[in-house]
Amino acid sequence: MRGLGKDKMPAIDPAGPRSTGKHFIRLRRAVKEFDNVWHDATNNVVSTADARKRLFEELLWEHRDLAEAHSKCQAVPEASIEALKAQLATLQAEKEQLAAEHHKVKSLVGELKEKLIQDERRHDQERKEAKAAAEAKLDETLKECADSIAVLRAELEEESGARNAAQDRIALLDAEQKEYDRLVVQTDALALRLFPDSQAHAHNIVAERRAAQEMANPDAPWDPYDHLVTLSARIQHMRAVDRHLVDLPDRAMEIFKELWPEEAVPVNVTLISDRLRDACRRIREWKCSTARAEADAALRVACSWYEDLDLDAFHSLRGDAPTETDPALTAKWQDRAYRIAECASTRTFIPPPPDVKDALSDEEEVEDEEDEEVGEGEVPPEAPGAGDAPLEAPVA
Template sequence: MTPATRGLGKDRLPAPDPVGDRSSEEHFMRLRSAVKELDSAWYDATNNLMLTADARKALFEELLWEHRELAEAHDKCQVIPEASIDALREQLTAAQREKDQLIRQHQEELSAHKTSYQELKSQLIQLGLDHAKALKAAEADAAAKMDEALEDASNATVVLRAELEELAKARKGAEEKAARLEEEQKECNRLVLQTDTLAYRLFPDSQRFAVKKVDERRTAQGQANLAVPWTPYDHLVALSARVSHMRAIDRNLSDIPDVATQLFRTLWPGEEVPDTFSLISDRLKGAGKRIREWQCSAAHAGADSPSALLAPDYLDEEEDEAEEEPLGDAGAGDAPPEAPAA
């Protein structure tokens, strides 16, 4: 171990290192580091010197070439004659005049362009004003049309609501009318059923004709089961058949009033015939008694009176039928036996 130093002092003597003693290896390491730093610094300095030299060389070459060009130009200027210089001056003067002329033309064109620009600007401003005015007019017109359209829409809405109310009223009226018609149809069906039942009770012999007509109608409509209860329309068909049957019988009974008149004149030859058939019928109800009186008188006077031609049993049967009570009113629920209540 040797005492560590920090180099030489002012007195040219080694200065001790306050850190402490160091070995030779450490000294060599420090020396090696210092040599490396010196080598790097030397390389950097050499590189900088070379770069500076190259830059100065390039600059010198450029200056040299410029000097050569200037020297050549100077030599050329030295050989130009005086006449050529005057011609160049004249050309320069002509070029200057042409330049001035071009400048004046340019100024004139620029002034014309400025004037045209001002005119175009004025026209553009006027067009802008006209466009703004037209736009305002169009907006006002559009607003008026919009208000008119809104008013028309409001009126149309009012009209539509009124029409809807009328349609609702009409629909309600139609529903009420339909309900009323349905009730009337039910009442009509009830009346048809009641009328058919009453006709059956008054004219029972017309039942087979009514059943035949109803079966024919059902067969024509393709109904397979004929035993189902009659509908109101079936009762209406049956009633029509009964009326047709009664009309046929009525045509056969049209001679009854004349026969009754002749019978009245025969039984009561001295009396005047009543004016109505009902009075004649009331008198004929006592025909049996009148004939029995004639029979009693005929036993003494002989059978040469008209009463001998009449059958006493037949007259007694008519008198018994006349004394029977009339038929009562038919109920609404009574139906023919062949036609169960619907």
Template sequence: MLTADARKTLFEELLWEHRELVEAHDKCQVLPEASIDALKEQLANAQREKEQLIKQHQEELSAQKTSYQELKSQLVQLGLDHAKALEAAEADAAAKMNEALENASNATVVLQAELEELAKARKAAEEKVARLEEERKECNQLILQTDNLAHRLFPDSQTYAVKKVNARRPSQSQASLAVPWTPNDHLVALNARVSHMRAIDRNLSDIPDVASQLYRTLWPGEVVPDTFSLISDRLKGAGRIREWQCSAARAGADSVLRVACSWYPELDLDALTGVREGAETDLDPILAAKRQDRAYRIAEYAEMRTFIPPPHGVQDYLDEEEDEAEEEPLDGAGAGDAPPEAPAA
């Protein structure tokens, strides 16, 4: 079926052909008879061309119509295919969206569960940290109390403890030694006290035997007491040792007089009550050195192992010095430096 434009075009073509035919007819009226046959032939040719053109136009219109139908069918088919594809895409998108929503919902549930687990773990960690902090404070307090107790029990260890703490502080970026001790300082001090007492303890087992041997040496012939406390009471102080020093002096003097008397029987012993002033053996350095050398050689024969008590009415001057030393108060005795107080744990 021809469209309006196609009809209009065909009508205009036919109109122009009609005009050409009219013009040709008018020309034929004036032409001679001889050219009429030629004109008829031209007209027949024109008619044939016209029919050929009409046929060609019809074929082209038919081809266009066929092509239009094919294009229309293709367009309809494309529309149907597009609709199907759109429907399939919408269905696929809806399915994917539903799947994504389901996955998101599941992920939300899993994430919520993980968040709850993390919250529980965090709470447990905070409780553990608080418990460890409390235990640390208790441990620091225990260290402080233990070190103070060790200081009271073993006051002699304070010097070693302070030395260890002061030696450690510079390595811990603590230059000031006047800062109160920290729990770590008390721990170092406690370790120093224990190490010191351990070193002393290694020799404690030998003390009773050594004390017994010392007792037999200082009091030869006496029975050694049964208990260590009695031995310790007798060994306190240096009185007995000083008595032995005086005994050794008496033994040395006796040895010298024995030699002198053996060479000079007429020697008046009563005249030997002291040193005579102005004696050449004191003023002359050579004679003094010779006298000392001879005395030291004679002293080798003195009986040093036998205790010689002082004669009746004579008191050793060393005992008097010992009594005076016992009467004088000992400065700072028992007042060892206490460890600085640590801050409250």
């Protein structure tokens, strides 16, 4: 062995013992390496030849173009050269003219530049003035805006106050409406107690109203307006039942004048009604007054005929008097008493003496007190929360 060869394989020493097969293998490997090197060299030569060929062709075409141009230049006549010189002179003159024009344009540009600078300065001045005017206008606008805002705030406060006042007014109206509804319901209940016969007519009126309005629930509890309708129906019904109710105030005034002739008639029916609560007692007082007037007439007749009559003896009724036991004397006594009674002044009320009290029985006084209690209890007391409770129709 002689180490490694070019192929990095162990190289066999030719001097050493080797076989023919090994020589052929080594020869084959060397031929293969030679083929690879030859192929690479051939490719390099071909590529170099192609590049040189393209370069030569390009140079050949350029040489041909130059030859044609040279031949054309050789063929130009002398006149053409003179024309070219003339054209060159013309072009030179045009160049000078263009230079002069360029100088003019340059001077014009300078003037324009100076004018532009002046315009720019004037524009800056105008811009500053416009800015100052705009700032002044802006300040004025801001001031007007502030004044407008103040006015709007004042109007807003005024409108807010008006809205609050309107809300208070609405709340007051709602409260008054509730109170009005409560009074309507209470008045209708009182009218029902005073005029129970009007309930059927009131029910019919409410039913007709609900049918005309096509209510979804005709049997719903009555609302305040229904009570107002029923109250109107009750009043109309009672007017239809008794047309003489309008004469009651006049009759009450006549009764008052008869019972209390020495007093002035009250200014309204309510005061007359309050005064007539004592009518029964006043009638009994009139009875006592009439008795005093008749007794006065009888004693006046007796005293006129018997001057020596002992008035102190007339303190009580004698039990064994003939006029009480004899029917004839009794009839005669009654006839004379009735005739004397015609002379008695019964139109004038005679009050009792200071030391005498009218003999009203205890039963009559109790009846008077009961009548007064019944008269005062005609208006039913209002239940707590009656204005807020749901309203129901009274039972027929």
